[in-house]
Amino acid sequence: MNVQPGLDQFLSLEAPLPRPRRRRGLRLAALAAAVLAIGFVGVRYFYPHAVEGEVLRPGMLDVELQGPGTLSALTEASVGSRIQARIEELAVDRNDVVAKGETLARLAFDDLSGEFDAAEASAHAAERTVSVAQAERDRAVATLEKARATHERQVALLAKGVASEAGLEDALATRRQAEADLARAGRAVEQAEAERDAATARIAVARAQLDDSVLRAPISGVVVSRTHHVGEVLTPGSEVLHLVDPASLVLTARLDESVISAVLPGQAARVTFTRAEDPISGHVLRLRREVDEETREFEIDITLDTLPANWALGQRAMARIMIERRGPVLTVPTSFLVWCDGRPGVWVATRARARWREVTLGEAGAKRVEIRRGLDAGQKILKPGDLYPFMRVRLAGPAT
The missing domain is CATH 2.40.30.170 (Efflux pump adaptor protein, beta barrel domain)
Structure with a gap:
């Protein structure tokens, strides 16, 4: 009858026995964590890390x-067309070297030859017209001289009472007619010469257009661009080639x-x-x-x-x-600068510990910058990387 309560009492006394095992596990875990922490701190702050750097010494600085x-380019030229025409030939392409005056392209201007021939024919005809007009003027001059002499003779005869008033009037009329003919012949010469000059100008225009159909290099240089191809029709002002x-x-x-x-x-x-x-x-x-x-x-x-x-x-x-x-001055590589809150600084090794030091910058060169305040000659400066304050470091050699 009393067996069951005794068993319950026994069971209640044996239940707490596993607790000491959990305490031992916690103590082991805490010990392991402490060991890891000590190892982390040791590696982080006591184990010396090799860091690239250099010893700060004065030197010359090329300020740049x-x-x-x-x-x-200071000398370049655009080669284009002054007339509307089709490209018949392109003698050069990109990267070709050309000399001044060299033919670069030819343009097909079908009406140009006919216009030039017509202008020459008009010039020849105008020249002949000028010759005829000059001959007429010379004849008018001769006729006027004869009429003038006749009139003067009639005046002399009338003064002697030999000639009549009617004869004098006829001589005067003949003289005035000769003067009018000479003036008309002079105007005809002027008109013929103007037509000749116009024809000559048309020849010059046609010749200029003929010259414009051949594109030549205005300078010696290299063809850097070509914007059109054979067969394309150009408008006046269109660029074909660019020379440099x-x-x-x-x-x-x-x-x-x-x-x-x-x-x-x-x-x-x-x-x-x-x-x-x-x-x-x-x-x-x-x-x-x-x-x-x-x-x-x-x-x-x-x-x-x-x-x-x-x-x-x-x-x-x-x-x-x-x-x-400038120099000698203290300089550091520009790659060594580390900015903190807008202030420049450099990592230095002090008593084998890394410390960030604020500096005042001076003139800058290609790869180095002047340090005016914050560092002294002989200090060891470190190349930035995975550095942190009080990190134990040793200088491994010059930074590359």
Whole structure:
């Protein structure tokens, strides 16, 4: 009868036995977490990480200005048609090199030959008309001289009482008629000469049109574009070919107006074209005396010592103009700068720990920038990467 309560009491006493096992598991987990935390902290703050960098030392700095630009030409020409005609022949194509005066294209102008022949025929006829009119004028001059002499003789005879009044009047009428004939002959000569000049002008027009049907190179250079093909009909003013003198190619670069006083003709420059391996040297040719009202930029022309293997008008490039050589000054690579809340700074290694140091920048060069305040010679500067404050570091070597 009393067996069951004893069993229940036994069972109630044995139930709490698994709890010590859970406590042991929690203690092991906490120990493992502590070990991991200690390992993480050790790796993060006590294990030295190799970081690229350099020891800061004074050196020379080439102060440069940088600006984008496009390739343009100082000598170029557009070859087009002055008449409406069909292209009969194209002697050149893109990339062809041509000499000044070389025939580039011929236009078919079917009515031109007939107009030229007609103009020449009219000129010959007008020349003959001038000759006939001049002969008539010479005859009128001779007739007038005879009439004048007769009239003067009749006046003398009338004074002696030998001639009559009627004879004098007839001589005077003959003289006046001769004078009128001479005036008419003179006007005929003038009209004939005017017709001859008009015919000559028509010949000049026809010859000019004939010359316009042959398109010649106005400059020596390279054909950079062709906009029409054989068989197409051109209207007056249509461009057929565009020529450029490669010797006149320049890079037109844009700079902010704030540096206009620092740029002078003759300054050394380096130009890097898109995808070019090495920069091309050159120098500033001239400054353009106009500032864009919207961008507040001005343009400069840079002549190139050599041209890229493949060039094209309008090709983009980056220009660097050296305006000053300063030194010795402290400089850091521009890739080492790290901005924090709009302030420039550099990671430095102090007592083998990484720390960010705010700096004051000075002049800038192609790859380095002057540090005016914030760093001292001999300090170790680090290349940015996965750095964080108080990270244990060791200098692995110069940054690349």
